[in-house]
Amino acid sequence: MILYCKIALFVLLFFQNNNHNLIKNVDIQSDYIQSDHLQNLYVVNNQTLFKYSKTGEKLAEYSNNYYGDIDIVDPVDPLRILLYYKEFNQLLFLDNKLTELRSFVSLDDLDVDNSGAVCSSKNGGFWVFDETSQSAKYYNDNLEKQQETSNVRFVTDSLLHIVFMKEKDGLLYLQDKSQGLFLFDIYGAYIARVPEVSVGSFQVKQGKIIYFDREKVFSYSRTRLQNESMVDDLFTNALNVRMEGDVLFIQYPQKIGIYTQN
Secondary structure (H helix, E strand, O other): OHHHHHHHHHHHHHOOOOOEEEEEEEEOOOOEEEEOOOOOEEEEEOOEEEEEOOOOOEEEEEEOOOOOOOOEEEOOOOOOEEEEEOOOOEEEEEOOOOOEOOOOEEOHHHOOOOEEEEEEOOOOOEEEEEOOOOEEEEEOOOOOEEEEOOOHHHHOOOOOOEEEEEEEOOEEEEEEOOOEEEEEEOOOOEEEEEOOOOOOOEEEEOOEEEEEEOOEEEEEEOOOOEEEEEEOHHHOOOOEEEEEOOEEEEEOOOEEEEEEEO
16 A cells, blocks of 8 residues: 555645656667566567666666567566567566576467467466467466457457557456557456557556657546646657666666756
8 A cells, every 4th residue: 555655646646746866877779668566677689688776777688589589578577577579479487586587488288379469467377369369378387378358359449469468456457559548357358548648668557557759748537537747848759667665777879867856
């Protein structure tokens, strides 16, 4: 409850206060960034994953040249970090030191030969979006399929190309860049569509969807159907922004800025 209240308070203060202190600039080119609730930063540069602390100290590094570039990193469980290699349809799980926990998982072997995106599950295992069946499928740690959403085409007339997924607080979020978010419960039942959130990766905090688009951070409330935005000079030329507690990670073309809220 204390952590929940701190997150809620920071989301509120973030949209009311533009004062931030620079902790460190990490000089690195990055294709993609992620973060976890322990305020660790994950940076993808082609085939390499770097892990940094909230003070900008490099903690670990992982690279595998055999499967090409890393397309998705999901550190929702910092002890079981999910990596996705779309070109080769492969998954990998790493521990908190970025050491392999098991051998690569071939989605082809699970009869998902046309995957779109993946994410970790709070219950262990993972979700994968099957482009062919137009549904998300949940596999447990033993690689057994246990859940599957309904075909998303029943709520849209066109094929979806899911580029980002997230499970949070009993909900599964599927993001299509042209049609927004589609929400399901973890048992596969369709709940709602949020067309406003169609660009870039997002976070979910206290039921609000936080995302970055065109140098603004947005906070969308499903219950209030309201979208708040924040503009800051720090966001000029930024590629992405992530919030973890009182820490901001801002991705720029040649560096990652790490800031704290005043």
